[in-house]
Ligand SMILES: Nc1nc2c(c(=O)[nH]1)N[C@@H](CNc1ccc(C(=O)N[C@@H](CCC(=O)N[C@@H](CCC(=O)N[C@@H](CCC(=O)O)C(=O)O)C(=O)O)C(=O)O)cc1)CN2
């Protein structure tokens with residue numbers, strides 16, 4: 073039985089790529105050194121996969137920043153403003169921006185916490201294949217081959233690429249990136265011919281866009297793309313990989329009518345793929361890569377079940393290949409690196425390396441027709457009867473009337489129109505992280521660590537007063553991450569030491585593992601908030617992470633509905649909010665940046681999700697005084713489908729990422745009936761670039777066309793933790809100046 077995986081983490085078991093890239097950006101190493109680190113990581117991955125006994129090994133799963141950006145560079149979809157730059161400098165400028173060239177947009181990759189760089193296309197985009205060393209899939213294929221390893225290059229499929237792209241600013245109204253399909257397909261055709269010339273046997277074209285609802289026009293494009301590629305006289309065999317959901321029968325029928333040799337289907341998220349396959353009469357002469365090992369969650373596979381799924385497929389496909397449900401990019405590298413996990417939890421886990429072994433084991437069990445070696449993973453989980461009883465008793469979660477709240481808050485807070493604030497975090501400096509690492513390693517005491525963080529809070533408060541911000545934050549220095557920090561204090565969650573997963577570019581997260589019932593043994597943030605508030609007469613916002621985001625950015629138990637788990641987290645937050653309120657904190661922000669992320673890809677499933685997601689937020693924020701102002705924050709999103717839900721959260725103020733999408737959102741929110749405060753991010757914090765006061769002022773004036781000044785808040789588009797102090801201070805100074813200037817001359 074053939075075995076494969078759809079992709080592998082590229083950041084390195086010890087985040088080697090992250091550190092090398094950041095050193096390159098800081099000018100501490102040169103291109104050659106960065107490239108040699110990258111080559112070493114690729115070599116290790118390929119040899120490890122080969123040595124694990126995997127039959128077919130993917131390549132071109134490496135990236136310096138993002139695979140969609142790689143594709144843009146590969147097909148020369150490089151907007152004019154980056155053209156004066158070359159090579160890696162151009163590549164990183166597209167990803168991160170430079171002082172006078174803003175970055176491309178970045179957004180969520182489907183329903184994951186991975187972010188891709190959005191291609192910007194226009195009628196004038198002329199696709200052209202990058203050649204030589206710049207032709208990355210070919211270069212990587214040859215590099216692996218030189219190591220004696222035959223690989224299957226992985227490409228973003230043309231349809232998915234175009235569907236993820238956006239029209240460049242100023243493109244004619246009727247233009248859609250899909251209009252460019254013919255030109256793009258010719259570039260893929262040329263690439264396939266070149267790969268074939270180099271000896272490539274199989275190419276994987278990732279088309280996860282096929283698991284969302286697609287129009288007949290889009291399906292027609294799908295047909296056009298794969299008919300053309302299928303007809304090429306000399307080409308590798310084509311595996312069209314889908315993942316994250318159920319492929320529609322229509323899309324499968326389209327693929328079946330082309331010469332595509334293989335299709336990848338996700339049987340973990342979407343057992344319905346079995347029916348979809350059956351409904352088109354199977355794919356009798358094709359290869360089906362059966363995604364039976366979960367590429368997105370960390371639970372050990374039930375190998376007997378995986379084997380049974382593959383066995384059920386045998387009658388529906390010409391060949392069945394045991395595989396992962398998606399790329400392993402979304403899970404940590406190696407469970408063996410974890411030494412401190414509770415053994416009972418650990419026994420239930422598998423990370424990327426272990427998942428490769430699971431794929432190989434299922435393949436062997438099928439081939440040799442023996443039972444799969446490992447027993448089914450032990451069932452969950454600690455039950456907390458008290459939490460369950462409280463949740464059973466809770467009634468309707470609601471707050472007072474909007475107008476009454478607005479008046480009560482105005483009386484208590486007395487804020488100016490266009491109130492200025494930030495999203496919560498201030499720069500996480502090397503010193504802060506070092507202090508935390510020292511504390512973790514036992515080299516400094518808990519008291520010394522706490523003191524160092526308090527000093528940082530005092531510094532952040534003083535800085536905000538100096539800058540003249542209206543609503544202050546404590547800066548979150550004590551938090552390693554906005555989810556992990558809370559997870560470490562809640563029962564039912566476990567944290568990893570090395571379980572890093574790429575979130576975007578060089579940025580990684582260690583998603584905690586939610587394995588049992590969640591409960592809050594003690595207040596989590598009250599001391600930090602009250603300490604910060606004691607240093608200033610201006611209001612300090614308390615800062616919490618909302619229930620949906622606490623799930624979206626964790627690995628969550630799959631033995632009960634997410635909605636039930638969300639209510640447990642919401643109850644813990646509810647208690648925290650009441651403790652903050654009792655301690656005199658008048659403004660509390662409950663971040664839900666991942667509200668959009670968990671939205672099901674299929675429209676039919678979205679309403680049910682939004683119901684429980686909104687209910688969890690409302691449960692968390694229910695019962696506070698009218699005069700307590702609840703904020704929420706969202707970022708990285710196409711907000712279209714959730715715009716109604718944002719209103720239903722009924723936060724008093726919502727700050728949203730809008731800088732890279734030019735304030736359109738304020739009007740959209742109002743049009744959807746949202747009446748509370750809005751803080752559209754007036755500048756993009758993901759880039760070190762410092763926007764001028766004039767630029768931010770322009771954004772504010774645009775926003776004022778859709779909202780009254782006393783409902784408009786002025787803030788960056790996300791937290792400042794990834795920035796350094798010099799640019800942060802400069803940008804915030806400009807932000808305050810912009811707000812003042814608009815207040816003075818409306
Ligand atoms: N979970 C999550 N998902 C999210 C976001 C988020 O904030 N959290 N934001 C959005 C964007 N994604 C982001 C993801 C990561 C980071 C980020 O800054 N990550 C940091 C790591 C953050 C962290 O956990 N830091 C820890 C551990 C730091 C660390 O590695 N320390 C070193 C030592 C460092 C030293 O000695 O200087 C070590 O232990 O080896 C801490 O502060 O304690 C990074 O990659 O650099 C930012 C945004 C969407 N998804």
Ligand code: MET
Pocket residue numbers: 495496497554615663665705707790791792793
């Ligand atoms: C990814 S949303 C970040 C919100 C958080 N309060 C911060 O400022 O970092």
Ligand SMILES: [Zn+2]
Pocket residue numbers: 495665705706707789790791
């Ligand atoms: Zn944010």
